[in-house]
Amino acid sequence: MSVLRVTHLVKRFGGLVATDDVSLTVEAGEIHALIGPNGAGKSTLINQLCGELAPDGGRVELGGRDVTRASVPARVALGLGRTFQVTSLLEEATCRENIAMAVQARAGLNFRIWDRIAGRQGIWDQADATLAGTGLVARVDVRAQDLSHGERKQLELLVALARKPRVLLLDEPMAGLGHVESAQMIAQLRDIPLPMLLVEHDMAAVFALATRISVLVYGRIIASGSVEDIRENPEVRAAYLGAEDALC
Amino acid sequence: MRVLIGLLALVAVPFLADAMGQPALLSLATRILIYAIAAASLNFILGYGGMVSFGHAAFFGVGAYSVGILFAHAGGDALWGVVPGSTNLLVTLPVAVVLSGTVAGVIGALSLRTNGVQFIMITLAFAQMLFFFFVSLTPYGGEDGIIIRRSNEFLGLNMRDKAVLYFVILGIAVVFFAGLWRVVNSSFGAVLQGIRQNERRMAALGFAPYRYKLYAFVLAGMGVGLAGALMANFLRFASPDMMHWTKSGEFMIMVILGGVGSFFGPVFGAAAFLVLETYLAGWTEHWQLALGVILLVVVLGTKGGIAGLLARLGGRG
Numbered sequence: 001m002s003v004l005r006v007t008h009l010v011k012r013f014g015g016l017v018a019t020d021d022v023s024l025t026v027e028a029g030e031i032h033a034l035i036g037p038n039g040a041g042k043s044t045l046i047n048q049l050c051g052e053l054a055p056d057g058g059r060v061e062l063g064g065r066d067v068t069r070a071s072v073p074a075r076v077a078l079g080l081g082r083t084f085q086v087t088s089l090l091e092e093a094t095c096r097e098n099i100a101m102a103v104q105a106r107a108g109l110n111f112r113i114w115d116r117i118a119g120r121q122g123i124w125d126q127a128d129a130t131l132a133g134t135g136l137v138a139r140v141d142v143r144a145q146d147l148s149h150g151e152r153k154q155l156e157l158l159v160a161l162a163r164k165p166r167v168l169l170l171d172e173p174m175a176g177l178g179h180v181e182s183a184q185m186i187a188q189l190r191d192i193p194l195p196m197l198l199v200e201h202d203m204a205a206v207f208a209l210a211t212r213i214s215v216l217v218y219g220r221i222i223a224s225g226s227v228e229d230i231r232e233n234p235e236v237r238a239a240y241l242g243a244e245d246a247l248c
Numbered sequence: 249m250r251v252l253i254g255l256l257a258l259v260a261v262p263f264l265a266d267a268m269g270q271p272a273l274l275s276l277a278t279r280i281l282i283y284a285i286a287a288a289s290l291n292f293i294l295g296y297g298g299m300v301s302f303g304h305a306a307f308f309g310v311g312a313y314s315v316g317i318l319f320a321h322a323g324g325d326a327l328w329g330v331v332p333g334s335t336n337l338l339v340t341l342p343v344a345v346v347l348s349g350t351v352a353g354v355i356g357a358l359s360l361r362t363n364g365v366q367f368i369m370i371t372l373a374f375a376q377m378l379f380f381f382f383v384s385l386t387p388y389g390g391e392d393g394i395i396i397r398r399s400n401e402f403l404g405l406n407m408r409d410k411a412v413l414y415f416v417i418l419g420i421a422v423v424f425f426a427g428l429w430r431v432v433n434s435s436f437g438a439v440l441q442g443i444r445q446n447e448r449r450m451a452a453l454g455f456a457p458y459r460y461k462l463y464a465f466v467l468a469g470m471g472v473g474l475a476g477a478l479m480a481n482f483l484r485f486a487s488p489d490m491m492h493w494t495k496s497g498e499f500m501i502m503v504i505l506g507g508v509g510s511f512f513g514p515v516f517g518a519a520a521f522l523v524l525e526t527y528l529a530g531w532t533e534h535w536q537l538a539l540g541v542i543l544l545v546v547v548l549g550t551k552g553g554i555a556g557l558l559a560r561l562g563g564r565g
Contacts, residue, residue, distance in 0.1 A: 050452070076454035088449045090442050101442050105453040110439050111463065113431045117438040163453055 001064055002027055003167040003195045004049070004080075009058035011044055011219075018044040019055065020219040026167055026195050033198045033206045036216035037239075042199045043085065045216065046171050049197070050082055051075045063166060076105075081165025081194075085172045087152040089144040095155055096140045099127040102162035130162045135184065150181040157188065167195045174202040207231075215239070251512075258418055262411040271410070275482075276526060278414045280519045281421045282478045287502035287514035288428060289471025294500070295509030296432060297464045298444030299360075302368045303375030304499050306355065307348040307469040309382065309491025311476025314344035316394035316486035337400035337407075337416075337481070344477035345470045351378075352469020356462050372493055382488040393487025400481055407481075417478055424474065425515075431467065432511065440464050472499075501539075505546055507553030516554040 002025040011019035018041045026032045036042050047053040049060060051072040060068045062078045070078075090098050103126045104110065104117070117123075131137055136155060139147065147155060153173060160168060173189065174182050186208050189196070200206050206213065207227055214224040217239045223230060230236055258277070265273040286308055293299040318340050321333025334340055355374045362370055388394045399407040407413050431437055442450045443457045450457055480486045489495070498521065506517025524542065528535035550557045 052448075071456065072451040073454045073456040076452065082452055084448075084452075088446055088452065090445045090449060092445055093442070101438065101450075102453050104435065104438065105455060109435055110455065110460070112435040113437070113467070115434050116430075117433060117435050120435065159453075 002061070003063060004197065005059075005061040006049065007059045007061075009045070009048060009060065010056050011041075011048060011053065012056050018219050019048065022058070022216070022219070022221055024197075024214055024221065024224070026197050028195055029193075030211040031189075031196045031198055031209050033200060033210035033213045034216055035200065035203075035206055035213060040216045041219040042216055043171065044219075046082075046169055046197075046199060049169055050080065076163065076165075079166030080169065081160040081163055081167070082169040083153075083156045083160050083171060083173055085175060085199075087149075087156045089152060089156060089159070091145040092143060094141050094143055095131065095136050095147070096124070096127050098144055098155060098159050099130050099162045100124055102159045103127055103130075106163055127162065130158055134158060149176050150178065153177060153181075153185065154188070157185075161192065165194065168192070168197070170196055170198045170200070172200055173198070174200055174205045254512075255422070259415075262414055266411075272526075274410050274414055276522060278410070278417055278482055279479075280515075280522050281414075281417050282475050282482060283499075283502060283518035283522060284515040285421055285424050285478070286472045286475035287499050287506065287518050288425065289468045289475070290499045291503045291506075291508065291510075291514045292428065292432070292471065293461075293464050293468040294503055295507075295513070296437065296444060297440045297461060297468075299461060299465065300368050300500075301359075301371045301465070301468075302493065302496050302500070303355065303359075303371035303373075304468070304472055305491045305493070305495035306375035306378045307352050307472045308476035308479070308495065308499075309378065309486070309488065310348040310351050311344040311473030311478075312480035312486035312490050313382065313388070313394070313476075314347050314473070315340045315400065315477045315480035316396055317388055318343060319396045319398075319400075320388065320394060335398065335400050337402040340400050341420075341474065341477050344473050348473020348476065349466050349470035352473075353462070353466045356465035356469070360458055360461050360465060372496070375491060375496060376493055379488050379491045379493070382491065389487070391488060393485055393489070396480060396484045396486065399484060413482065417482070420474070420478065424471065428471070429511065436460070436463070501543060505543065505553055507555030510552060510555035510559075513553055513555035516558070520554060 004026040007023045009019050009022045022045060024032065034042060044053065048055045051070055055068065059066060062075060062080055065078060067075050067078060090101060100123050103123045107123060131140055134154065136151060136158065139151060144152065144155065157173065173185055177185060182202065182205060186205055189209055198209060210227055213227060213230040214221050215230065215236050222239060223233050223236045261277045262274055265271060290301065290304045293301055317327065318334045321327045322335045324333065326332045355371065359367055359370045359374065383391050399413060401407065402416055405412050405416065439455055439460050443460055447457050476490060479490065502517035502521045503514055505520050506515065507513030524539055525535065528538050546553055
């Protein structure tokens with residue numbers, strides 16, 4: 001059974017069809033990469049999958065349940081985790097507090113007004129466990145706003161993982177990363193045993209990680225298949241990959 | 249430690265006022281305490297929750313009218329033939345808190361569907377609706393308000409004595425701030441502050457912001473309702489002016505003066521506002537002009553209001 005299934009999804013903005021009859025699935029154990037030129041409608045699609053944007057037609061299923069009309073938090077409760085293209089963190093909170101908030105979200109008891117958050121040791125222990133062994137371990141008490149771009153990207157991924165999702169939507173995790181940081185991110189993503197939908201511009205990363213690739217152009221999926229299929233597909237080359245050298 | 253010194257200073261006020269032969273000082277201090285509760289409850293949603301409510305005085309008025317209307321029915325005919333009146337503080341305060349929380353629940357449930365400027369305007373609109381409702385409520389004085397001939401009874405204390413009333417209000421304020429401290433540092437407090445910082449992020453973690461904001465809005469309404477009930481006891485009077493939009497503005501000025509999102513900021517803000525009002529008004533009838541200039545200086549010149557200023561002075565010294 002597909003962890004995430006999208007069928008005949010349509011989104012229009014006035015005359016513009018931003019999502020044009022898109023169907024795709026994310027299966028257990030796979031990294032499904034979604035590529036496409038700027039303006040192809042990748043962000044619009046991601047936003048419909050997370051529930052920030054309501055589609056005009058079609059269906060989104062999460063773990064076999066119809067979530068087409070479900071809110072963002074409802075989908076998160078069903079196991080949807082995500083990262084943002086532009087990192088979205090609690091800026092005044094430290095690394096540790098950002099992760100603790102994700103742990104707290106999962107642990108519940110969030111309407112308690114008479115306990116002490118500092119006293120909920122289990123939350124802080126789990127936050128520390130999440131941070132242990134990562135590149136952020138020396139930066140636990142640094143506020144998110146004072147982290148470097150690469151560190152922010154990494155923290156956001158850890159926050160998403162701390163929520164213990166069943167499927168991850170990654171919206172350009174490599175965006176703005178340097179060469180070394182990209183390599184680290186790829187290694188880190190490869191170690192995560194979760195099905196993922198990976199939206200990415202960095203072709204090296206996509207080819208290194210993806211088990212399956214779909215190509216989105218003008219809101220429509222023009223090709224879908226294994227890494228080799230996509231590399232060889234002439235339509236994809238014409239529409240997106242362009243010049244031969246862009247491939248490597 | 250600093251809290252303890254502040255508390256000792258507050259305890260000393262009635263004796264100082266007496267020694268200095270300045271009874272007005274005592275009434276000023278009482279009003280500061282009451283407004284500090286009101287401003288702190290606004291700060292809870294504004295500073296910690298990021299909700300700029302411009303209708304906070306509505307619940308202040310509901311709290312005050314709860315005391316007034318209960319007084320009007322005490323010993324006489326029951327309200328709607330069923331609700332007996334009361335002049336006991338142990339009854340009127342809880343009633344005021346529950347009623348203002350309920351009204352905040354209704355107004356919040358509708359207003360919190362909006363954000364930003366719309367939210368400011370809709371809370372203002374609801375507060376003005378309530379204002380005009382009480383203006384037209386002629387059985388309870390309408391525009392003139394309702395006179396409460398005696399302050400509520402409390403444990404057999406002589407509440408006519410200004411100093412006794414002051415100590416009762418001081419005690420309630422201490423309990424209020426201790427409670428607020430707990431709420432701010434609770435699991436819920438953490439979520440609320442997360443929502444202020446980044447609502448989208450919190451939704452992506454699975455928090456439905458609306459519910460948490462509404463809960464905070466109700467709690468804040470209860471807090472300011474408590475302040476309103478105390479004010480009615482202090483003034484022995486409740487009137488629609490207590491929920492006029494300018495009163496909401498005053499609460500907001502206190503929060504900004506004191507330091508948005510700082511725990512004791514509203515106390516400083518309320519004290520600064522009332523002291524300025526009292527003494528500037530003594531000099532000139534155009535005191536609000538001077539207040540405006542001071543507010544401008546505080547907003548532009550200090551980071552985090554009076555509380556921020558004090559923190560930095562303390563850090564240096």
